[in-house]
Every structure is written in structure tokens, then in C-alpha cells.
Amino acid sequence: MLELRSITAGYDRRAPVVRGISLTIEPGEAVGLLGPSGCGKSTLARVAALLHRPDSGTLVLDGEPVRGWRHHAPPARRTAIGVVFQQPRLSSDPRLRLADLIAEPLRATGRREEAADRVAELAEPLGLTPDLLRRRPHEVSDGQLQRACLARALVLRPRWLICDEPTAMLDASTTAALVEAIEDYRAATGAGLFAVGHDRTLLRRWCDRTVHWDDLTASSVPPGDRPGSPLAARRPAGAP
Numbered sequence: 001m002l003e004l005r006s007i008t009a010g011y012d013r014r015a016p017v018v019r020g021i022s023l024t025i026e027p028g029e030a031v032g033l034l035g036p037s038g039c040g041k042s043t044l045a046r047v048a049a050l051l052h053r054p055d056s057g058t059l060v061l062d063g064e065p066v067r068g069w070r071h072h073a074p075p076a077r078r079t080a081i082g083v084v085f086q087q088p089r090l091s092s093d094p095r096l097r098l099a100d101l102i103a104e105p106l107r108a109t110g111r112r113e114e115a116a117d118r119v120a121e122l123a124e125p126l127g128l129t130p131d132l133l134r135r136r137p138h139e140v141s142d143g144q145l146q147r148a149c150l151a152r153a154l155v156l157r158p159r160w161l162i163c164d165e166p167t168a169m170l171d172a173s174t175t176a177a178l179v180e181a182i183e184d185y186r187a188a189t190g191a192g193l194f195a196v197g198h199d200r201t202l203l204r205r206w207c208d209r210t211v212h213w214d215d216l217t218a219s220s221v222p223p224g225d226r227p228g229s230p231l232a233a234r235r236p237a238g239a240p
């Protein structure tokens with residue numbers, strides 16, 4: 001289970017962008033999160049991916065509260081989660097050929113000898129030909145690079161996948177290929193998915209359950225403070 005409990009997070013402690021959000025994803029469940037641009041979805045996804053330490057609240061991963069973030073997270077924790085970001089170029093080392101980019105997590109965890117087999121296994125269903133695997137990021141399209149980034153996210157066989165608008169800039173056929181690859185991976189491994197996006201139709205098709213940012217925010221605000229509440233209307237201006 002992946003549980004975000006009362007998470008408050010952001011880039012300035014005095015003005016957090018995520019405020020007291022709670023969300024639970026059951027093992028193997030696919031949950032989509034919809035919301036307007038700039039509301040804090042990516043920030044929450046980064047917290048769930050152990051990439052952004054929240055100001056307060058708890059992330060419980062497979063029954064254990066997370067205490068370390070980024071490079072302070074224990075390797076077993078980090079490798080339980082695969083992440084795909086919106087912009088593949090920002091998350092790819094431009095010096096690496098696609099085959100090495102996909103194998104990067106294996107090298108980083110001392111499993112270099114598995115690289116050749118695992119890259120071949122992942123590349124074929126994603127349409128990454130041997131020719132593409134030899135190229136560097138600037139020599140491939142965004143869609144081809146995003147396919148490689150998805151393969152990299154799957155290479156350690158994570159139990160959880162966090163996808164932050166991975167198909168936002170892609171055409172319909174690349175989107176379909178990525179979604180199918182993720183669905184196949186989940187069917188084969190039972191991995192859970194937390195997908196953030198704007199595309200309601202895609203998320204609804206892809207996920208077991210879709211939640212809207214406003215609903216998460218509403219449930220984190222005491223009833224009397226919610227917009228439209230008679231209690232909120234009666235509250236004097238400036239009252240806490």
C-alpha cells in the first residue's frame with residue numbers, strides 16, 4: 001500500500017503548494033489524479049516518488065513510514081518505485097546512448113551484468129530498435145526518448161510506478177504504446193500505479209479510480225472552512 005497521510009509540501013515553508021493531502025493506493029491499484037495546472041500534482045507525485053521531502057505528514061510505503069528522501073532513502077525503498085516524468089529530455093543524461101540510459105538503474109545498483117538481457121527484453125515491445133538504442137537523446141524524437149525513459153523506470157521491476165503526465169507532449173500512437181506497456185507490466189507484476197495528468201479520458205481508461213485535486217483538498221479542510229460552508233460564511237474576516 002502507498003499511503004500519503006496529511007502531506008504538506010512545497011518550495012517555501014511559509015506558502016506550501018500541497019496542504020494536508022491524504023491519498024491511499026492499494027497494492028496493485030491504479031489511481032489517476034486530475035487537477036488544474038499549477039495546483040501541486042507534480043509536487044505530490046514527487047513526494048510519493050521519494051524525490052521531495054514533505055514539510056509535514058507521512059508517506060507509508062508497503063506498511064513502513066518513509067524517513068529518508070532522495071539519496072537518503074534506503075536503496076530497497078528507491079528501487080521499489082519507478083518514475084516517469086512529463087519531459088523526457090529533462091530527465092535524461094544527454095551523453096548516454098538509449099541502451100545505457102535504460103540500464104542506468106542497473107549499473108547504479110551494481111547489477112550491470114543484467115543490462116544486456118533486460119534492455120533487450122524491455123526495448124522490443126516499446127518499439128525501440130537496435131538502431132535507436134545506439135543513439136543519444138538528441139538523435140531521437142521526444143516520443144522515442146519517453147519510451148526509453150519508461151523502459152528505465154521498469155528496468156528494476158518496481159512494485160510502484162509514478163507517472164507524472166508521461167504522455168502530455170506525445171502523439172496518439174506513442175501514448176497508446178506507453179499506456180499499453182504500462183498495462184502489460186502491471187498485469188505481469190501486479191505493480192501499483194499513481195498517474196498524474198490533465199487528460200480525463202485517458203486517466204479514466206487507464207486507472208481503476210480517478211480522483212480530482214479539489215476532492216483531495218476539500219477532504220483536507222475542516223468542514224466549517226470549506227468554500228460555501230455556512231460556518232465559513234459566519235467566520236469573521238481574519239479569523240484563523
Ligand SMILES: Nc1ncnc2c1ncn2[C@@H]1O[C@H](COP(=O)(O)OP(=O)(O)OP(=O)(O)O)[C@@H](O)[C@H]1O
Nearest residue numbers: 011017035036037038039040041042043044165198
Ligand atoms: N522548484 C520549484 N520552485 C518553486 N516553485 C515551484 C517549483 N516547482 C513547482 N513550483 C510551483 O509550485 C506550484 C505547483 O507546481 P506543480 O508542478 O506541483 O503543479 P502541477 O499541478 O503539477 O502543474 P501542471 O499540471 O501544470 O504540471 C506551482 O505554483 C509552481 O509554480
